[in-house]
Amino acid sequence: MHFPLRRSSLSIVRRRPAESVRAVDGVNFTIERGESVGLVGESGCGKSTLGRCIVGLYKSTAGEVRLNGLPVVANKRQRNANPRVAQIIFQDPYSSLNPRMTVRQAVLEALHVHHAIARPDAERRCSELLDLVRLSSRVAHAYPRQLSGGQRQRVSIARALAVEPELLVADEPVSALDVSVQATVLNLLADLRKDLGLTLLLIAHNMAVVRHVCDRTMVMYLGRIIETGPTERVIADPQHPYTQALLTAIPRLEPGRRSTAPALLGDPPSPIRLPPGCRFNPRCSRAEGICYEIEPGLIGGAGEGTVHAAACHFAWTTPSTVSISEPPSSQ
Numbered sequence: 524m525h526f527p528l529r530r531s532s533l534s535i536v537r538r539r540p541a542e543s544v545r546a547v548d549g550v551n552f553t554i555e556r557g558e559s560v561g562l563v564g565e566s567g568c569g570k571s572t573l574g575r576c577i578v579g580l581y582k583s584t585a586g587e588v589r590l591n592g593l594p595v596v597a598n599k600r601q602r603n604a605n606p607r608v609a610q611i612i613f614q615d616p617y618s619s620l621n622p623r624m625t626v627r628q629a630v631l632e633a634l635h636v637h638h639a640i641a642r643p644d645a646e647r648r649c650s651e652l653l654d655l656v657r658l659s660s661r662v663a664h665a666y667p668r669q670l671s672g673g674q675r676q677r678v679s680i681a682r683a684l685a686v687e688p689e690l691l692v693a694d695e696p697v698s699a700l701d702v703s704v705q706a707t708v709l710n711l712l713a714d715l716r717k718d719l720g721l722t723l724l725l726i727a728h729n730m731a732v733v734r735h736v737c738d739r740t741m742v743m744y745l746g747r748i749i750e751t752g753p754t755e756r757v758i759a760d761p762q763h764p765y766t767q768a769l770l771t772a773i774p775r776l777e778p779g780r781r782s783t784a785p786a787l788l789g790d791p792p793s794p795i796r797l798p799p800g801c802r803f804n805p806r807c808s809r810a811e812g813i814c815y816e817i818e819p820g821l822i823g824g825a826g827e828g829t830v831h832a833a834a835c836h837f838a839w840t841t842p843s844t845v846s847i848s849e850p851p852s853s854q
């Protein structure tokens with residue numbers, strides 16, 4: 524997914540080539556039914572853009588998204604005609620709900636938009652959905668402003684689940700919430716996934732969020748997936764220097780951990796003019812000759828089950844520089 528930049532008259536006159544933001548750039552992966560996959564990376568790396576392409580909110584510049592083998596169409600009418608395919612929930616539960624609708628009205632609306640559902644059935648289904656996201660029937664008549672952030676996010680989840688989607692993309696569903704509330708919403712997602720067999724793509728800034736919910740994690744950097752593998756493998760044995768740095772940035776994983784990985788230096792380069800070679804090279808403490816010339820693809824490590832792979836010329840060549848001596852306590 525490349526976003527073209529508006530060209531100035533000067534660049535048109537001087538015939539400079541049109542530039543674009545390469546928000547998602549050559550990404551290829553599969554999510555199995557019932558799987559829960561984390562997508563992690565710092566701000567601006569393309570996570571939301573990828574999530575929007577997957578549910579058909581953006582039409583990608585090239586390539587294709589398929590669900591159940593069928594191409595996802597970036598067309599509102601078709602999406603509404605077939606909402607069961609994929610739903611997305613966003614970071615900010617404050618802006619994604621209509622302030623003039625009660626919780627019950629908001630959920631009923633989601634039920635009605637997509638189904639011709641009889642009123643008594645809709646009422647029953649609405650109560651079931653509120654139960655499912657553990658909202659008491661007392662809040663059914665409350666307005667969004669009367670709810671806490673966590674409650675609002677539960678309403679968004681209930682609305683997304685109203686159509687029984689096969690895939691739920693949750694775009695940073697907890698980053699706007701208080702730390703104490705984050706765990707309860709994450710646990711809810713983990714339970715829903717188990718109970719409903721939901722397929723989940725969970726987008727987050729750091730590994731701590733995806734760790735308890737996701738079987739597999741993909742780490743994204745400047746539009747590319749630079750490491751992917753079973754979540755625990757990626758955390759215990761990160762191969763890409765960027766993943767290593769991301770892991771050192773999690774304060775909660777700090778106790779008992781010896782880390783020699785450098786913290787991330789500086790900001791990511793512009794996704795408009797990427798450096799030649801590996802796109803992480805300006806910030807990488809290990810970069811040498813080849814890293815400035817050749818962009819590495821994902822290289823898989825040995826092991827069973829889901830492949831653990833990293834896009835670094837030095838992946839699997841030396842022991843990882845980060846070690847975690849004890850797992851952090853789970854919530």
Ligand SMILES: Nc1ncnc2c1ncn2[C@@H]1O[C@H](COP(=O)(O)OP(=O)(O)OP(=O)(O)O)[C@@H](O)[C@H]1O
Nearest residue numbers: 526544546564565566567568569570571572573794
């Ligand atoms: N509609 C758009 N038009 C032009 N550029 C865009 C558009 N949407 C996103 N971008 C650019 O694409 C890149 C990726 O943005 P995106 O929102 O996908 O990142 P993100 O990983 O979700 O970040 P965050 O963690 O802050 O939500 C950024 O450089 C952003 O400026």
Ligand SMILES: [Mg+2]
Nearest residue numbers: 570571572694
């Ligand atoms: Mg985002």
